[in-house]
Amino acid sequence: MSNKVLVVGSGAIGGFYGALLAKAGADVTMTCRSDFETVKRRGFRIDSRELGSWRFFPRRLVQRSGEYGGEPDFLLLCTKVKPDLDRAELIRDAVGPNTAIVFIQNGIDIEAELQAAFPDNELISGLAFVCCNRIAPGEIQHLAYGRLLLGNMPSGVSDKTRRLADLYRTSGIEAETCEDIVGGRWQKCVWNAPFNPLSVLSGGLATQTILQNQESLVRRIMTEVQAIAEAAGHPLPADIIERNIAMTRSMPPYKTSMLLDFETGQSMETEAILGNTVRAAERLGLDVPCLQSLYALMRLREQQSATGLGGKHPSHN
Amino acid sequence: MSNKVLVVGSGAIGGFYGALLAKAGADVTMTCRSDFETVKRRGFRIDSRELGSWRFFPRRLVQRSGEYGGEPDFLLLCTKVKPDLDRAELIRDAVGPNTAIVFIQNGIDIEAELQAAFPDNELISGLAFVCCNRIAPGEIQHLAYGRLLLGNMPSGVSDKTRRLADLYRTSGIEAETCEDIVGGRWQKCVWNAPFNPLSVLSGGLATQTILQNQESLVRRIMTEVQAIAEAAGHPLPADIIERNIAMTRSMPPYKTSMLLDFETGQSMETEAILGNTVRAAERLGLDVPCLQSLYALMRLREQQSATGLGGKHPSHN
Structure with a gap:
């Protein structure tokens, strides 16, 4: 063969x-x-x-x-x-x-x-x-x-x-x-959707530090992903969030792939990981405010990197 | 006198x-x-x-x-x-x-x-x-x-x-x-709550650029602030969001005071502007997911600045 x-x-x-x-x-x-x-x-x-x-x-x-x-x-x-x-x-x-x-x-x-x-x-x-x-x-x-x-x-x-x-x-x-590999993809998204953008937007924190400091935000983002997956016809295991939290706690402190791309000046998988997730929610009529906020922030971050702004602007109190 | x-x-x-x-x-x-x-x-x-x-x-x-x-x-x-x-x-x-x-x-x-x-x-x-x-x-x-x-x-x-x-x-x-100066303070918060953190988390974008690229997030944050103010007994003018959007469009491109503090390595007014706003919502039983996300992200950003992390971590796919 x-x-x-x-x-x-x-x-x-x-x-x-x-x-x-x-x-x-x-x-x-x-x-x-x-x-x-x-x-x-x-x-x-x-x-x-x-x-x-x-x-x-x-x-x-x-x-x-x-x-x-x-x-x-x-x-x-x-x-x-x-x-x-x-x-x-x-x-x-x-x-x-x-x-x-x-x-x-x-x-x-x-x-x-x-x-x-x-x-x-x-x-x-x-x-x-x-x-x-x-x-x-x-x-x-x-x-x-x-x-x-x-x-x-x-x-x-x-x-x-x-x-x-x-x-x-x-x-x-x-x-x-x-x-059901599409469901599997949603399972992986439960981890990727919070940790990849948070690592970039926090300015480079490792996954464990993010979890130690803002676990409730992480859980809320994961819950939004779980809801989209379910609405999309791929209900995830009931303990998927607990498992991801426990797994992240036991991992050595990692830099996410998105953070590595960001640090090396490469484009990031923002659309694949976050944009498509938010768009799936919109198609399904779900409100996912945390994912939307992260997505909007990542787009702003990319905008900033692309234009390399940083010129001198006056300040506003 | x-x-x-x-x-x-x-x-x-x-x-x-x-x-x-x-x-x-x-x-x-x-x-x-x-x-x-x-x-x-x-x-x-x-x-x-x-x-x-x-x-x-x-x-x-x-x-x-x-x-x-x-x-x-x-x-x-x-x-x-x-x-x-x-x-x-x-x-x-x-x-x-x-x-x-x-x-x-x-x-x-x-x-x-x-x-x-x-x-x-x-x-x-x-x-x-x-x-x-x-x-x-x-x-x-x-x-x-x-x-x-x-x-x-x-x-x-x-x-x-x-x-x-x-x-x-x-x-x-x-x-x-x-x-009602407390109501006045909430009016100012309608502008401060989105633009100060977004300017930092975006990596330094000016207010106009933020608005041009992510107006819907800005509006959503403003709407959350308006709801808190109302629940706190200080209903804001019905056109408060439109006025703030129009005012920001007509302003020269500003760097916010929070961004200036961030860029000069000083501590930021995260708690006064964002933390206290989120806590007011919590006391009043309001869910403000966008403000909470921004606040959590600002705390992570501060955490990162404080520890000056950036050591070499392995990557996670």
Whole structure:
């Protein structure tokens, strides 16, 4: 059984989950843009507390998906989801009729773009519960967790999805399939929606500090997400908030991915994580004032970063 | 009729409103701490677009209110209202039995501290609608507006309050008395509650930019303030929000006082402007999710500034 994989996006997520598939015996090609020269010379280095450290040389390294040539069984899309990136365009040249498109990405309602562009392809939605960092070109540090949740869009679990989960289990991480992956995406949103924006808007606080100081706001945002998920037909487990609070307490103090993007001057996943969540609430007629406030504030923050204002204005008492 | 005035707090507000009283013929003593030496040598310089420019040498300059000696008819308290400043302590040594304490300060529920410390003194609450800056020690730039609203606590207008308003009108600015100055304070809060925190949390945007980009959030916060004021027994004019929106549109792009404090590393009036507003809502049983979110975020921002965190944390996807 052929397991030809093309990974698009070679940051922390793409590098880590691509390396694991190679470890499990798959035929893995990586696309790599900015880090191409370094990775070509030295491969990826995965440094994992749980899985050990190893160097990963992909079967092939390409700069654009179009260079792949053949038809991958799985195309793993592992970029961030940002308005300035056309994800369909990024993978179009490598998608064949039998390619399953697997997107391991954060956010709510991020599949429509792919469904519209590739209506006849199998679409597998993936959620990574992992702490990992790209600390230098081709160098990925895996700090904790790693669990992958996989399911087909709009629902169900195909044989190919099971095969992919098996490969990941072989590689040494937890991988589960899920009949309602859209619900799974909402579950992840319960954590992402508060902690990602709060980490940026607080000026860079770690998740634990946020929780220690403003737990009631965190809970209220989580409750709003839970209400949207329920209204959208994906009721979440009753203890989802308690579990997320407990998990965050026991985590080492993390910087969120949004905060890292902010600090390095990159665009953030504001729309995928927060904007689409607020828009889902609006479509469903739900009032979510805390999420709306956070979203509006993030937009202002982005506005400020974009214009680099800071000129001298007079003050108003 | 004696108009002996002691001004405590010689920033933009104290300097400007103290200089105006001297201009109107009052006997004005200023307290001055950090700028004492400069002001002693050169006086205050007031540079006003509307009122012209002049140098103001107070009758006396002291470093602490206790040095005043006699009993002022009016003690003008013009500091910022911050948890780390004991305002009663600051003025205690200069308050005589016939001293009217006038506080020209921002915030909600900021009078209790003064009422408790000076239960037998007349207490005059003042609101300054003004754009002015302290641009250097003793140098005050008056950019726009200047209207002063004065009224007695808990309500009403005394002869002394009228006298003070007359003095200000003589000096060339608008001054009005108000039977319900607590309601006036809520009116000012309609502007302060959104724009002060949003300017900080957005990373430094000017008021017009905030309004242009997130008008609906601004309106929603204003609506929450209006509801609290009404529940507190101070219903605001029906068009208060429209007036504030229109006024902000027509203002030059200002930096709020909270933003200036933030940028210069000083503590902010978060509690006076936002914390007390949220607590008033809680006492009255009102849900104000946007104000609560802003308040929680400001507390996180202050937490971050206080600890100067920013250490290297691992990232979480």
